[in-house]
Amino acid sequence: MMNFYLRNVENIECISRGSPGNRTFYLSVTNLNKVSGKTDSTSKLKIWLEKEQLVALCLLLKTPEESQGNIEDNLKENSGEFNLEVRGTDFSINSDSKTYELIFLSEEENNELLSITINIYLDILQWKNLGDQILKVCESGRKKCPLCHLPKNLDGTCDGNPCVKKNGHINLN
Incomplete structure (x- = not known):
């Protein structure tokens, strides 16, 4: 099982490729890896999703519910730089008053079953912008x-x- 924690998200956007009726969708995330307060490197991540998954994610982003737990309790950092491309299969959301956490679960098959958990921490502005962007991308189809x-x-x-x-x-x- 692999875990990734993106706490310093510089950019997150919803992107579609292809013509209407033949589009593929993914979330593109750029994370700044900080060591002792200085930016050391960047990590890039693509999470491929189906349109129905994007619509469900948009609904969750537009109507967040505050969870009882405190997100900051489980601070973990990644060691080093990574570039990862996965197919998102399941996701959930946690939130407190300042931070929103997207949790993606994926199981990739490359000769073996590999479970990947991706935790993306966003502020309220990034959260709202992502919801608006997903809505525009999904509406621009047929x-x-x-x-x-x-x-x-x-x-x-x-x-x-x-x-x-x-x-x-x-x-x-």
Whole structure:
């Protein structure tokens, strides 16, 4: 099991690649590694997520609940620099009045099962900006069919091609 703690996040953003209907999504995180108060190096992290996971994360970011525990009690630091790319499979959130903690759990298969836990600590401004960014990225995809609410393709058909609720008498284009 590997644990990563990102306490000095310089930048966190939600990024999508590809054309609508064929997009992939990830969170890109840059962390400043500090030793004795001075920046020693930076670590970069990509967490690949499905669109549905991003939407769920956005909902959690927009409606945080304060947890009873104090986040600062478990201060741990990483030793050295790392560049990591994982597929996020599960996540949870802890918060107190000043700090928000995103916890990602991932299990990677490269000839063996490896469990990775990533703890990302954000201030309230980073937290709100990430929620807004995720919302913009998810909304910028394909339009929804007004009848069946599935994504519409460029030719006007929806993913339920033909639309399961359209009887052929209405032009939706």
